[in-house]
Amino acid sequence: MRYTEHPHEAPPDSTTPLIQISGLTKNYGRQRILDGLDLTLRPGVHALLGPNGAGKTTLVNILSTLIPHDAGQVRVLGLDPATDRRRIQRLISLTGQHAAVDESLTGWENMLLMGRLFGLRKDRARARAEALLARFELTEAAGRRASTYSGGMRRKLDIAAGLIPEPRLMFLDEPTTGLDTRSRQALWDEITALAEQGTSVFLTTQYLEEADVLADQIVVLHAGKIVAGGTAEQLKARVGGSTIELRDAAGHVLEEIPTGGEVDDVARTLREVAARRPELRVTVRRPTLDEVFLQLTGADDRPGGGADTAHHPHHEEVPA
Numbered sequence: 001m002r003y004t005e006h007p008h009e010a011p012p013d014s015t016t017p018l019i020q021i022s023g024l025t026k027n028y029g030r031q032r033i034l035d036g037l038d039l040t041l042r043p044g045v046h047a048l049l050g051p052n053g054a055g056k057t058t059l060v061n062i063l064s065t066l067i068p069h070d071a072g073q074v075r076v077l078g079l080d081p082a083t084d085r086r087r088i089q090r091l092i093s094l095t096g097q098h099a100a101v102d103e104s105l106t107g108w109e110n111m112l113l114m115g116r117l118f119g120l121r122k123d124r125a126r127a128r129a130e131a132l133l134a135r136f137e138l139t140e141a142a143g144r145r146a147s148t149y150s151g152g153m154r155r156k157l158d159i160a161a162g163l164i165p166e167p168r169l170m171f172l173d174e175p176t177t178g179l180d181t182r183s184r185q186a187l188w189d190e191i192t193a194l195a196e197q198g199t200s201v202f203l204t205t206q207y208l209e210e211a212d213v214l215a216d217q218i219v220v221l222h223a224g225k226i227v228a229g230g231t232a233e234q235l236k237a238r239v240g241g242s243t244i245e246l247r248d249a250a251g252h253v254l255e256e257i258p259t260g261g262e263v264d265d266v267a268r269t270l271r272e273v274a275a276r277r278p279e280l281r282v283t284v285r286r287p288t289l290d291e292v293f294l295q296l297t298g299a300d301d302r303p304g305g306g307a308d309t310a311h312h313p314h315h316e317e318v319p320a
Ligand SMILES: Nc1ncnc2c1ncn2[C@@H]1O[C@H](COP(=O)(O)OP(=O)(O)OP(=O)(O)O)[C@@H](O)[C@H]1O
Pocket: 028, 033, 050, 051, 052, 053, 054, 055, 056, 057, 058, 059
Protein backbone atom coordinates (compact mmCIF):
# COMPACT_ATOMS: atom_id res chain seq x y z
CA MET A 1 0.00 0.00 0.00
CA ARG A 2 1.38 3.38 -0.87
CA TYR A 3 0.32 6.95 -0.54
CA THR A 4 1.70 10.21 -1.65
CA GLU A 5 1.43 13.90 -1.13
CA HIS A 6 -1.58 15.70 -2.46
CA PRO A 7 -0.43 18.69 -4.47
CA HIS A 8 -3.06 21.01 -2.97
CA GLU A 9 -2.27 20.18 0.61
CA ALA A 10 0.16 22.43 2.47
CA PRO A 11 2.99 20.22 3.72
CA PRO A 12 3.97 20.37 7.39
CA ASP A 13 6.75 22.96 7.78
CA SER A 14 10.37 21.96 8.21
CA THR A 15 10.38 22.50 11.98
CA THR A 16 7.69 19.85 12.50
CA PRO A 17 9.19 16.66 13.91
CA LEU A 18 8.97 13.75 11.51
CA ILE A 19 7.70 11.44 14.20
CA GLN A 20 6.82 12.24 17.77
CA ILE A 21 5.52 9.63 20.16
CA SER A 22 5.13 9.51 23.90
CA GLY A 23 3.95 6.68 26.09
CA LEU A 24 3.00 4.65 23.01
CA THR A 25 1.55 1.33 24.06
CA LYS A 26 0.16 -1.50 21.98
CA ASN A 27 -1.22 -4.81 23.22
CA TYR A 28 -2.33 -7.91 21.37
CA GLY A 29 -4.67 -9.64 23.77
CA ARG A 30 -2.80 -9.84 27.04
CA GLN A 31 0.57 -9.50 25.39
CA ARG A 32 2.15 -6.04 25.57
CA ILE A 33 3.91 -5.54 22.26
CA LEU A 34 5.01 -1.89 22.59
CA ASP A 35 5.58 -0.69 26.11
CA GLY A 36 5.41 3.07 26.64
CA LEU A 37 7.67 4.24 23.81
CA ASP A 38 8.95 7.83 23.76
CA LEU A 39 10.63 9.02 20.59
CA THR A 40 11.13 12.24 18.65
CA LEU A 41 12.71 12.11 15.21
CA ARG A 42 13.67 15.00 12.95
CA PRO A 43 13.48 14.67 9.17
CA GLY A 44 16.19 12.34 7.87
CA VAL A 45 16.91 8.65 7.46
CA HIS A 46 16.12 6.53 10.50
CA ALA A 47 16.64 2.83 11.04
CA LEU A 48 14.66 0.78 13.51
CA LEU A 49 16.73 -2.16 14.56
CA GLY A 50 15.66 -5.03 16.75
CA PRO A 51 15.63 -8.81 16.99
CA ASN A 52 12.73 -10.89 15.64
CA GLY A 53 9.51 -10.13 17.47
CA ALA A 54 10.80 -6.86 18.99
CA GLY A 55 7.76 -4.99 17.67
CA LYS A 56 9.26 -3.24 14.63
CA THR A 57 6.49 -4.05 12.17
CA THR A 58 3.86 -3.22 14.79
CA LEU A 59 5.40 0.23 15.24
CA VAL A 60 5.61 0.82 11.48
CA ASN A 61 1.99 -0.26 11.09
CA ILE A 62 0.87 2.20 13.77
CA LEU A 63 2.91 5.07 12.32
CA SER A 64 1.63 4.39 8.81
CA THR A 65 -1.98 4.38 10.11
CA LEU A 66 -2.63 0.70 9.32
CA ILE A 67 -3.45 -0.26 12.90
CA PRO A 68 -4.52 1.76 15.96
CA HIS A 69 -2.51 2.00 19.17
CA ASP A 70 -3.92 1.51 22.65
CA ALA A 71 -2.42 4.35 24.67
CA GLY A 72 -0.05 7.29 24.37
CA GLN A 73 0.38 10.07 21.83
CA VAL A 74 1.48 9.65 18.23
CA ARG A 75 2.22 12.37 15.69
CA VAL A 76 3.43 11.69 12.17
CA LEU A 77 4.51 14.87 10.35
CA GLY A 78 2.64 16.71 13.09
CA LEU A 79 -0.59 14.84 12.39
CA ASP A 80 -2.54 12.44 14.58
CA PRO A 81 -3.10 9.02 12.94
CA ALA A 82 -6.40 8.67 14.82
CA THR A 83 -7.95 11.84 13.41
CA ASP A 84 -5.79 12.76 10.39
CA ARG A 85 -5.45 9.38 8.77
CA ARG A 86 -6.23 10.54 5.24
CA ARG A 87 -3.83 13.48 5.39
CA ILE A 88 -1.04 11.27 6.68
CA GLN A 89 -1.76 8.75 3.95
CA ARG A 90 -1.24 11.43 1.32
CA LEU A 91 2.19 12.29 2.71
CA ILE A 92 3.69 8.86 3.22
CA SER A 93 4.42 5.69 1.34
CA LEU A 94 4.75 2.21 2.77
CA THR A 95 6.56 -0.75 1.32
CA GLY A 96 5.94 -3.71 3.52
CA GLN A 97 7.37 -7.15 3.94
CA HIS A 98 4.70 -8.56 1.68
CA ALA A 99 4.75 -7.53 -1.93
CA ALA A 100 1.62 -5.68 -3.01
CA VAL A 101 2.16 -6.17 -6.71
CA ASP A 102 -0.76 -6.84 -9.07
CA GLU A 103 0.29 -10.14 -10.58
CA SER A 104 -2.09 -9.95 -13.53
CA LEU A 105 -0.35 -6.80 -14.80
CA THR A 106 3.09 -6.48 -16.36
CA GLY A 107 5.93 -4.80 -14.48
CA TRP A 108 5.52 -1.71 -16.63
CA GLU A 109 1.75 -1.58 -16.03
CA ASN A 110 2.25 -1.95 -12.29
CA MET A 111 4.59 1.02 -12.32
CA LEU A 112 2.29 3.22 -14.40
CA LEU A 113 -0.69 2.27 -12.26
CA MET A 114 1.20 3.41 -9.18
CA GLY A 115 2.08 6.69 -10.84
CA ARG A 116 -1.56 7.26 -11.79
CA LEU A 117 -2.83 6.34 -8.31
CA PHE A 118 -0.66 9.04 -6.85
CA GLY A 119 -1.48 11.74 -9.30
CA LEU A 120 1.83 11.95 -11.12
CA ARG A 121 1.69 13.56 -14.53
CA LYS A 122 1.83 10.95 -17.28
CA ASP A 123 5.24 11.94 -18.66
CA ARG A 124 6.68 12.17 -15.16
CA ALA A 125 5.27 8.74 -14.25
CA ARG A 126 6.70 7.20 -17.43
CA ALA A 127 10.13 8.71 -16.91
CA ARG A 128 10.23 7.64 -13.30
CA ALA A 129 8.98 4.12 -14.13
CA GLU A 130 11.64 3.73 -16.81
CA ALA A 131 14.44 4.92 -14.55
CA LEU A 132 13.38 2.76 -11.61
CA LEU A 133 12.87 -0.37 -13.70
CA ALA A 134 16.36 0.11 -15.12
CA ARG A 135 17.75 0.74 -11.65
CA PHE A 136 16.46 -2.60 -10.42
CA GLU A 137 17.37 -4.43 -13.64
CA LEU A 138 13.76 -5.10 -14.54
CA THR A 139 13.73 -3.39 -17.93
CA GLU A 140 13.87 -6.65 -19.86
CA ALA A 141 11.13 -8.22 -17.75
CA ALA A 142 8.96 -5.08 -17.78
CA GLY A 143 6.72 -6.40 -20.56
CA ARG A 144 5.99 -9.66 -18.77
CA ARG A 145 3.21 -10.28 -16.29
CA ALA A 146 4.37 -10.07 -12.67
CA SER A 147 2.95 -13.57 -12.13
CA THR A 148 5.92 -14.90 -14.13
CA TYR A 149 8.49 -13.10 -11.93
CA SER A 150 10.69 -14.80 -9.36
CA GLY A 151 10.18 -13.90 -5.69
CA GLY A 152 13.16 -11.54 -5.76
CA MET A 153 11.95 -9.82 -8.95
CA ARG A 154 8.50 -9.29 -7.47
CA ARG A 155 10.06 -7.76 -4.41
CA LYS A 156 12.16 -5.43 -6.53
CA LEU A 157 9.08 -4.40 -8.51
CA ASP A 158 7.23 -3.70 -5.26
CA ILE A 159 10.04 -1.49 -4.02
CA ALA A 160 10.44 0.25 -7.37
CA ALA A 161 6.70 1.02 -7.41
CA GLY A 162 6.94 2.30 -3.82
CA LEU A 163 9.59 4.76 -4.95
CA ILE A 164 7.39 6.24 -7.69
CA PRO A 165 5.46 8.78 -5.60
CA GLU A 166 8.48 10.54 -3.98
CA PRO A 167 6.63 10.91 -0.70
CA ARG A 168 7.57 13.14 2.21
CA LEU A 169 8.12 10.14 4.46
CA MET A 170 8.73 6.64 3.26
CA PHE A 171 8.32 3.60 5.49
CA LEU A 172 10.32 0.58 4.38
CA ASP A 173 9.74 -2.57 6.40
CA GLU A 174 12.77 -4.80 5.89
CA PRO A 175 13.17 -3.59 2.32
CA THR A 176 16.25 -5.60 1.39
CA THR A 177 15.41 -8.95 2.95
CA GLY A 178 15.66 -11.52 0.17
CA LEU A 179 17.36 -9.18 -2.30
CA ASP A 180 20.67 -10.03 -3.91
CA THR A 181 23.69 -7.82 -3.30
CA ARG A 182 23.30 -5.74 -6.47
CA SER A 183 19.63 -5.01 -5.83
CA ARG A 184 20.39 -4.17 -2.23
CA GLN A 185 23.03 -1.70 -3.38
CA ALA A 186 20.59 -0.23 -5.93
CA LEU A 187 18.02 0.29 -3.20
CA TRP A 188 20.60 1.86 -0.91
CA ASP A 189 21.57 4.28 -3.69
CA GLU A 190 17.89 5.11 -4.27
CA ILE A 191 17.31 5.73 -0.57
CA THR A 192 20.35 7.99 -0.43
CA ALA A 193 19.17 9.90 -3.51
CA LEU A 194 15.66 10.26 -2.07
CA ALA A 195 17.08 11.53 1.22
CA GLU A 196 19.16 14.11 -0.64
CA GLN A 197 15.98 15.34 -2.32
CA GLY A 198 14.34 15.79 1.09
CA THR A 199 12.35 12.57 1.49
CA SER A 200 12.62 11.16 4.99
CA VAL A 201 12.93 7.43 5.46
CA PHE A 202 11.98 5.21 8.37
CA LEU A 203 13.21 1.69 7.73
CA THR A 204 13.31 -1.50 9.69
CA THR A 205 16.13 -3.83 8.92
CA GLN A 206 17.64 -7.16 9.78
CA TYR A 207 20.99 -5.89 8.58
CA LEU A 208 23.17 -3.90 10.91
CA GLU A 209 25.33 -2.85 7.99
CA GLU A 210 22.25 -1.34 6.36
CA ALA A 211 21.54 0.79 9.42
CA ASP A 212 25.21 1.74 9.64
CA VAL A 213 25.45 2.78 5.98
CA LEU A 214 22.09 4.51 5.54
CA ALA A 215 20.74 5.91 8.75
CA ASP A 216 21.43 9.28 10.35
CA GLN A 217 19.84 7.91 13.49
CA ILE A 218 19.36 4.36 14.71
CA VAL A 219 16.69 3.34 17.19
CA VAL A 220 17.16 0.00 18.90
CA LEU A 221 13.93 -1.74 19.90
CA HIS A 222 14.03 -4.73 22.20
CA ALA A 223 11.06 -6.57 23.70
CA GLY A 224 8.73 -3.63 23.03
CA LYS A 225 11.03 -0.99 24.55
CA ILE A 226 13.50 1.46 23.05
CA VAL A 227 16.83 0.47 24.57
CA ALA A 228 19.08 2.90 22.71
CA GLY A 229 19.12 5.57 20.04
CA GLY A 230 21.64 7.75 18.26
CA THR A 231 24.08 7.72 15.39
CA ALA A 232 26.02 4.53 14.69
CA GLU A 233 29.10 6.24 16.15
CA GLN A 234 27.25 7.26 19.31
CA LEU A 235 26.00 3.73 19.79
CA LYS A 236 29.49 2.36 19.34
CA ALA A 237 30.91 4.89 21.78
CA ARG A 238 28.24 3.98 24.30
CA VAL A 239 29.45 0.42 24.45
CA GLY A 240 33.01 1.68 24.74
CA GLY A 241 35.97 -0.62 24.75
CA SER A 242 38.27 -1.61 21.95
CA THR A 243 38.92 -4.96 20.40
CA ILE A 244 42.42 -6.14 19.55
CA GLU A 245 42.54 -8.22 16.40
CA LEU A 246 45.51 -10.46 15.71
CA ARG A 247 46.19 -11.25 12.06
CA ASP A 248 48.63 -13.49 10.24
CA ALA A 249 50.83 -12.29 7.38
CA ALA A 250 48.00 -12.97 4.90
CA GLY A 251 45.67 -10.71 6.88
CA HIS A 252 43.42 -13.44 8.29
CA VAL A 253 42.06 -12.70 11.76
CA LEU A 254 43.36 -15.38 14.14
CA GLU A 255 42.11 -13.98 17.42
CA GLU A 256 39.98 -11.13 18.77
CA ILE A 257 40.68 -9.92 22.28
CA PRO A 258 38.18 -7.53 23.90
CA THR A 259 39.64 -4.81 26.14
CA GLY A 260 38.16 -2.05 28.26
CA GLY A 261 39.62 0.49 25.84
CA GLU A 262 41.88 2.26 28.36
CA VAL A 263 45.54 2.74 27.28
CA ASP A 264 46.64 0.67 30.25
CA ASP A 265 44.47 -2.26 29.36
CA VAL A 266 45.36 -2.18 25.65
CA ALA A 267 49.10 -1.84 26.40
CA ARG A 268 49.05 -4.75 28.87
CA THR A 269 47.28 -6.97 26.35
CA LEU A 270 49.71 -6.00 23.61
CA ARG A 271 52.70 -6.84 25.86
CA GLU A 272 51.24 -10.29 26.46
CA VAL A 273 50.70 -10.80 22.74
CA ALA A 274 54.22 -9.53 21.96
CA ALA A 275 55.66 -12.13 24.35
CA ARG A 276 53.88 -15.10 22.78
CA ARG A 277 53.28 -14.20 19.09
CA PRO A 278 55.62 -11.34 18.16
CA GLU A 279 55.23 -12.08 14.43
CA LEU A 280 51.50 -11.31 14.30
CA ARG A 281 50.04 -8.09 13.02
CA VAL A 282 47.76 -6.13 15.32
CA THR A 283 44.71 -3.96 14.71
CA VAL A 284 42.84 -2.09 17.42
CA ARG A 285 39.28 -1.32 16.46
CA ARG A 286 36.08 0.18 17.82
CA PRO A 287 33.23 -2.23 18.47
CA THR A 288 31.16 -3.11 15.42
CA LEU A 289 27.46 -2.30 15.41
CA ASP A 290 26.98 -6.05 15.70
CA GLU A 291 28.78 -6.11 19.04
CA VAL A 292 26.90 -3.03 20.21
CA PHE A 293 23.61 -4.66 19.32
CA LEU A 294 24.50 -7.83 21.15
CA GLN A 295 25.38 -5.90 24.27
CA LEU A 296 22.23 -3.75 24.16
CA THR A 297 19.78 -6.56 23.60
CA GLY A 298 21.60 -9.58 24.92
CA ALA A 299 20.19 -11.26 21.84
CA ASP A 300 21.97 -14.12 20.19
CA ASP A 301 19.46 -13.93 17.35
CA ARG A 302 20.72 -10.50 16.43
CA PRO A 303 19.76 -9.33 13.00
CA GLY A 304 22.32 -9.56 10.28
CA GLY A 305 24.64 -11.71 12.33
CA GLY A 306 26.85 -13.92 10.22
CA ALA A 307 28.89 -13.82 7.08
CA ASP A 308 26.30 -11.81 5.19
CA THR A 309 26.96 -8.75 7.28
CA ALA A 310 30.19 -6.98 6.52
CA HIS A 311 31.14 -4.18 8.86
CA HIS A 312 33.39 -1.24 8.50
CA PRO A 313 34.95 -0.77 11.91
CA HIS A 314 37.39 2.04 12.35
CA HIS A 315 40.83 0.57 12.29
CA GLU A 316 44.00 1.97 13.65
CA GLU A 317 47.16 0.09 12.93
CA VAL A 318 49.46 -0.01 15.92
CA PRO A 319 52.83 -1.69 16.20
CA ALA A 320 52.84 -4.95 18.17
N1 LIG B 1 -1.97 -9.35 14.66
C1 LIG B 1 -1.30 -9.84 15.70
N2 LIG B 1 -1.93 -10.53 16.67
C2 LIG B 1 -1.27 -11.02 17.74
N3 LIG B 1 0.05 -10.86 17.96
C3 LIG B 1 0.75 -10.18 17.03
C4 LIG B 1 0.12 -9.65 15.86
N4 LIG B 1 1.08 -9.01 15.13
C5 LIG B 1 2.24 -9.17 15.80
N5 LIG B 1 2.04 -9.86 16.95
C6 LIG B 1 3.08 -10.19 17.94
O1 LIG B 1 3.73 -8.98 18.29
C7 LIG B 1 5.12 -9.21 18.52
C8 LIG B 1 5.92 -8.23 17.68
O2 LIG B 1 5.72 -8.53 16.30
P1 LIG B 1 6.33 -7.62 15.15
O3 LIG B 1 5.94 -8.25 13.86
O4 LIG B 1 5.98 -6.20 15.39
O5 LIG B 1 7.90 -7.83 15.42
P2 LIG B 1 9.13 -7.47 14.49
O6 LIG B 1 10.10 -6.77 15.36
O7 LIG B 1 8.66 -6.78 13.26
O8 LIG B 1 9.69 -8.92 14.13
P3 LIG B 1 10.40 -9.50 12.80
O9 LIG B 1 11.79 -8.96 12.77
O10 LIG B 1 10.37 -10.97 13.05
O11 LIG B 1 9.57 -9.08 11.62
C9 LIG B 1 5.38 -10.68 18.20
O12 LIG B 1 5.39 -11.38 19.42
C10 LIG B 1 4.17 -11.07 17.37
O13 LIG B 1 3.87 -12.42 17.56
